[in-house]
Amino acid sequence: MTDWGFWQASWDEQQESYLPDREERLAAMLDAVEGVVGSAPRVLDLACGPASITTRVLARFPSATVVGVDVDPVLLAIARGVHAADGRVSFVAADLREPDWAQAVPHEKGFDAVLTATALHWLAEPDLTRLYADLARLVRAGGIYCNADHMPLVGAPRLSAAVNAATVRLQEQARAASGALDWDSWWAAAAAEPALAELMIERGGLFEGTGHPVEFTPPATWHVTRLRHGGFAEAAVIWRDRADGVIAAVR
Ligand SMILES: C[S@@+](CC[C@H](N)C(=O)[O-])C[C@H]1O[C@@H](n2cnc3c(N)ncnc32)[C@H](O)[C@@H]1O
Secondary structure, three states: OOOOHHHHHHHHHHHHOOOOHHHHHHHHEEEEEHHOOOOOOOEEEEEEOOOHHHHHHHHHHHOOOEEEEEEEOOHHHHHHOOOOOOEEEEEOOOOOOOOOHHHOOOOOOOOEEEEOOOHHHOHHHHHHHHHHHHHHHEEEEEEEEEEEEOOOOOOOHHHHHHHHHHHHHHHHHHHHHHHOOOOHHHHHHHHHHHHHHHHHHHHHHHOOOOOOOOOOOOOOOHHHHHHHHHHOEEEEEEEEEEOOEHHHHHH
């Protein structure tokens, strides 16, 4: 029997070694969800990976329901394994680069909250712009969208260099303290897991190797503008740490 919880936990350690304050940013999103839509939300975990956000949503809001969507069969297998037999959760395979991706997602009532982290910089600018208009249709009126991702400083090259250097130092300290695998080592370990071997081959065609092709990281102001144009009534930065941030928008 595969220990799916082990794989989710090792993923979390790997992600935390790049984002030492990852729990803080995820908690900031859940604080915003509770404040805007309450403690029993219908949630879409967008680009869910192995369902780290889903797990935290259900731990904090036991009456929540979650749909997770991702394109990666390996990470979806871990997500499904962790949440097997939990009637509150379902997972959907879909590629956010495809204009009709939302058709695969059950959303008759609209979602109270769409949450995503460290993922949308994998999309090119036209795809992300289109996705924001898609999300304005998926989130119900009064619902919330939150995105935690890299959001660089603009027009401040010396400050950017300073905060980026501090980030690298913190990442090195975090990795030394936890002994976490880095991104490539984590994928190498996953490839050696028999339950994931075939899915690793399937995954091979999706992205370039274990990496990803696009690195579109606009500043927070880009997100605010596109979300407002996409159909959200409010959008603002609700959490910030150096060159990362959480954007939230209310429909
Ligand atoms: C760094 S992981 C973050 C996963 C999770 N949100 C977390 O914080 O642990 C980025 C995720 O985005 C997903 N992703 C990237 N491009 C995608 C696309 N075009 N469609 C669906 N998911 C995508 C990847 O498969 C991966 O699961």
